[in-house]
Amino acid sequence: MDYRYWKNHCCPRFVTRRDFLWTIASGMGGVAFSTLFSDSRAAAADPRRGGVLAGLHHPAKANRVIHVFIAGGMSQVDTFDYKPELYKRHGEPFDATGTIELFAGAPGNVQKPYWDFKQHGQCGRWVSSLLPHLATCVDDMAFVYSMVSKSAVHGQAIFMNNTGFTLPGFPAMGAWVTYGLGTENENLPGFIVIPDPRGIAPGGPINWGAGFLPAKYQGTRINTQAGAEPVQDLFPPVSMAIPEPVESESREFLDALNSIHAENHPGDTEIEARISAYEMAARLQLSAPEATNIEGESESIKRMYGLDKPETERFGRQCLLARRLCERGVRFVQVWNGADNGSPPRINWDGHEDLYRNHANQAIGFDQPAAALIKDLKQRGLLEDTLVIFTTEFGRTSSAENGKGRDHNADAFTCFMAGGGVKPGVAYGQSDDLSFKTVEKPTYCYDLHATVLRLLGIDHTKLTFYHNGIERRLTDVHGHVIHELLA
């Protein structure tokens, strides 16, 4: 490759904008930021910049959301939904009538939980020994035991949980939220996604897409691979690095060209908007390295999230990053735990073959960082107005699949949440004695989404976008705010 025109003006050792900003982000640079962006506006103080809602429909209890998505289908019967009946009926045929059709076939025998349950906290919530760290947080958490989904197929159910539709191509909850509320911090994207570094869950990046909403509302993916730039194209690739003085002069030249163009296009707000997008980009270059650099965190915090142990390091980083982003006013952060499906051993919670082994492997990486996230937000006072929700696409059957596994169960599963105006200690809804079907207060993701929006101060029926004939909503034509969950 001949880079001659690029090389011409690049001395062998020069400082790039990347070097410069990463140095600052690491706390080693003494240069004031303002010298670099003397003309860029200071970070906005307006808490609702860029959203379509003129005002909130309700007083907001939460100002931002962390959504932890547990991919593959976490078993409710082995974690939170304690069913003594399963011990009594363990080993009996699950379906005497022979009529039940599950995703992968007919149910096997009743299978008791693989872990022992104990009551925890003041509220006496039952949690299995699989999740000892989260068990210490139950007094801050609320549980919905009556989740149901329209689909028992991963792709469809994950779409549904994230977008409200089993079909692909609808806007993600985070896209709707930023569409409505904009961002608190103009220097960072309003909706940031932290994928599991092991891989992307079924459905892929369109799970955080903007669907038919304008693309600016799509989730911005933070690169969690080691050594990678945190945000796509934040700086030129190292192979084509550009010295900072050249970069600065280039931007000045561009500004000059754009000013002449703007003079010839008076009153064109779109052209003005594109000019300010370049200012936003410069601010993102400044803020993203700082926001994503966790090296400056104290050792005790790193230990709290499990960064000192190989099994918790990966998800611990994701959770710590989520906290840092929330701290900096990112409106909606989505953290993924669990990757795609493929040949066993699986790298998500889809325990078809051997539930014990699968969930034990997943939980050891998940439990401590998840609990640390709640505790850390709390100790910083952030939990008060940060809503943390944990959802999974569906649960698992209390019948065995091929002896040691559990099949998909879209008719009863559990989700849990904390902070941001959620009443701590609440247990909402109920599944039947075998946790096979929901018997009380069946809750679709519509209701959950409606509740999340409500906590943010939004009436879910009033946040709409016209697309191909329909005023679309996150909650489609459904959704019911779960008042019991509101503090």
Next chain:
Amino acid sequence: MSWSRLPFWLAIVNLFTVFAHAEQESPVDFANEIQPILINNCLFCHGADSIHSGFDLSTREGLLKGGISGKAVVPGDSDTSYLVQLIEHAKQPHMPFGLPKLSDYDIERIRAWIDAGAAYDQPLIEGAVHSDETVEKEPLWSLEPIRAPAVPDIESDWPRTPVDAFIITKLRENGLSPSPPADRPTLIRRLTFVLHGLPPTLHELEQFERDESPDAYERLVDRLLASPRFGERWARHWLDIAHYADTYGYERDLRRPHAWRYRDYIIQSFNEDKPYDRFIREQIAGDCIDPTDPQSVIATGFLVTGPWDQEAIDSSSKKIHRKFRADVLDDMVTTVMTATAGMTVNCARCHDHKFDPISQEEYYKLTAVFAGVQHGNRVISEYDEEAYERRVAPLLTNIKYVRAAIAKEEGQPLQLADLIGAGNGFGSGKRNQSIDPRTGRLTDDFDDELPESRPNEYRLVDLPYVDGVFIPDITDRGAPITSTGIKQIMETDTAGTTRDSIRAFFLEGFDGEFFRAGFKLDESFDRSYAITMNPNKGITFDLELIRLLHPDLFFTRFQGDVAFVTGGAIEWMVIVDGELKARQTIDDRPNGVVNIDVVLEPTSRFLTILTTDGGDGQNEDRIVWLNPVIHPRFKHPAEHRSQPIETYRRMLSGLEDRYASVPKVEYAYAAVPHTPEPIFFLRRGDTESPEQEMSPGTINFVKTLPAVFGNPSMSDCDRRMALADWLVHRDNPLTRRVMVNRIWHYVFGRGIVDTPSDFGRNGSTPTHPDLLDWLADEFMDNGWSIKKTIKLLVMSRVFRQGAAYNEDAMAIDAGNRLLWRMNTRRMEAEAIRDSILALSGTLNLKMGGPGYESFEYIDKFAPEFHFFTQNELSLWRRTIYRFAPRNAPDPFLTVLDCPNPNNHTPVRTHTNTALQPLALLNNEFVLLQSNYFAERLADTCGEDPDEQIQTAFRMTFARNPSVREVELARGFLSRNGLFHFCRMLFNANEFVYID
């Protein structure tokens, strides 16, 4: 009555009723107890989306009024309340209809609530109002017949075309006048963008600037319309509407390797100016119109552009299958009806359309039109697979023998994997063939789950050199491991079950890379043979029979590697004639590779290899035998040099050439016809609540045409042809109105109706209804010619206006809906990328064929697409030729607002985010292209900076730079050079905006 007036008197009623019953009943919390029950069980049919049996309980007023069966609730008396009898299943129809009976607890709460007066805190749907009468709606404008409006006769010499007359009339009515004409540079840049999605070349610009003849512009229009670049630009619009993509979507985003033929068909159709009526007929029923014409068959790719959930298909649940089939049919109906008729019929899937005159029954009639259509690959070549196989079979047999002869001469070892693939051990077998360890049967189906595994039972295999297979488990009586009854004591207590078949693999390409990554194997294992044997499988080879195949060889040793990935333990063994030769249990590491070398006696008969779970009962670990071979040696080396090896090689190369020259079978991803399945009216759109069977038909609004096409016995082709005929019938006003409006939208940046896929009440009304109808009429008179319609528009003075700002006009029509000036347009993602390539001189104009792939494709259960920088000619094709994965959108294009192909996209949106500047400033593709652009400028302009600046401005913005700009650029250029100059041109506002 409006809801705002309700609360006051309702509150009084509530107070009264609650008070009256307060002493008798336990308090009921409406919001927390009753409302969720009603919403989750009742509202779907009785208030939210549709109102069945006239009963609407979204408000208390509706609840008390009751439905066609009379009063539903008697406040204070649950015993006599009809609703209670229905939910207790004391009377028919049992409620909630089609759902499980409410729990006793819920019924008790409802009773208590009714006994307490059935009070509502609030309506169930926020803002719901109860209304007794349905408002008689105005007729929907778009369904009215097309009038043939006269071109306005206006006193002005401004109009040059009828379009101008319509526009200026409206402008004048609103006190506006058109803008002065655009200059030539602006005009050619605008026109080339609209028709080609590219910038004009220097040569084109110069030619047009110099051409003083009066028809210079018209000749430019004709030339651009005749160029193949036109089809590439306009096909992109249609593919947006058709939501075209190259993969399945959903969890398993697999490739659709033959989908591109539909994309090429669309490009070709636009370039040929295929009459639009024929275009539509072909896309809906081309295979019926002319099954022998490949293009007609390919056209039906339109029906199957939507996503496909292979995981739903692979589920064993019939319910999941039914639901997914309904989604697939919904996608076909939606695609066809929004694209052609601008009707959002999909809104009537669960209930009657809330705004437009489309009933739920009509929705299912339309569904029935497509009931015989399945997704799939159709053969479009002269030969089908069978004919192809017949032609190549003798060639393959010969190739196999010659290869084996060469291999023997070279002393190559025999590959056991190839024997499983039914080959001769020298690579002649069928890759990926596998043996079911439970039955010994051959299978192509790699199922993870193998239920009903029976351990320690020996199964013969119908392959020449494989003796049999078995599933080992602990036994002290010995497990049979050969057909002759040799037994082996098994000490390991395995799960007794196994997963997956015994597969023969060859590691190459992406498959191989993926495989190697899974086992953490280095590159030396690329192009290896492999036998995959997840724990608890055994296979025995019959060495004696192999020796019969190769009587001139004897075997000296068995060699290979075992690679594994385990969360616990695994074990492997090699047994020869019942004698354990090698064995290892591994439980100290999660993965690794172990080398095996076992000496074979000349008389050995059975070679058995087996794997177990090492006693931990985990059969999901992965084990693979890599390059398991037996080494042969010639018994009498000298005798076998009869044919020199070169002769064999020549024979082989000749055979391989002949094999390669046999024309391949060609496919298109298209509609695959079947006997139509019965289509039922689905209550609430629920596949588990079918009602009456539906006949194929359509929306009933064209009075002169029947809306029912036939009865349920109608053939697939008759159904689709009937719909196609109905759509393009001259009495159907929608199809033409929708298409001319789309053309207007793409030419002017905004439609006369600015919701181009929604001509219903929720969409917009036309700004110029007469013009729309005149164009629709003209369209048919012009033989449904798209190019003629486009020419009509771009020849107008309206199109040729300047885009300059005018404060007075802004005050009247800030949105420029009446077109007092030309709209400034933003380039779409595709146009930006194509223009960058065009300016850099790197654009590869190769047309058609499979899409370019600037990603690494990891072929696995849920495939992955890892995008990389496009930096070679084959990837510098126009963006319409990209291979578009559904789940993994191209990150660069997506940031630039390229829509997701899961959606039908009639209008592109534009946003301004921080990520867009970053993409154009820092993306490696843009930087490399800046470099090429710089090279090109240096090549064409030499060292003179003014010449460079002049040329760069003319190329990028189709105009000369101003003095101020030259000065600015000269200073920048002298300090920073051409690369940085070009990089900033790609970022300039003027580059992405078209006046």
